[in-house]
Amino acid sequence: MPTYITLVRYTQKGVENVKDSPQRLDAAKKAFRGMGAELKEFYLVMGQYDIILVSEAPNDEAVAKIALTLGSLGNVRTESFRAFKEDEYREIIAALP
Numbered sequence: 001m002p003t004y005i006t007l008v009r010y011t012q013k014g015v016e017n018v019k020d021s022p023q024r025l026d027a028a029k030k031a032f033r034g035m036g037a038e039l040k041e042f043y044l045v046m047g048q049y050d051i052i053l054v055s056e057a058p059n060d061e062a063v064a065k066i067a068l069t070l071g072s073l074g075n076v077r078t079e080s081f082r083a084f085k086e087d088e089y090r091e092i093i094a095a096l097p
Helices: 012-016 018-034 060-072 086-094
Strands: 003-010 038-044 051-056 076-083
Touching: 003 012, 003 060, 012 018, 018 038, 018 060, 060 076
Parallel strands: none
Antiparallel strands: 003 051, 003 076, 038 051
C-alpha cells in the first residue's frame, strides 16, 4: 500500500482538550482501519507541527476521507503527503529516460 505522511496541528479546541488526545488517537486508529488504512507511526513533535503520522492507505481518496473525518471533529488540522519508500524511489529513478 502507498505510504503517507500527515503533519498535524492542534486547533485551539484541541489544545484546550489536550488531555483527551490519547483517546482521540485511539479513535483515529479506528478511523484509519475503517478506511482500509493503517496508522503505522505516531510522533509528538516540537516546532511548527504538533504531531507527525506515518500511515499506509489503499489510495489518495482514503487519505482524503480520513483527513476530512479527523478535521471535522475540530481538534486538529492536517496536511498529508504521498511518500515514496526507498525501493519505490529507486524504481522511479530507474524509469527516467
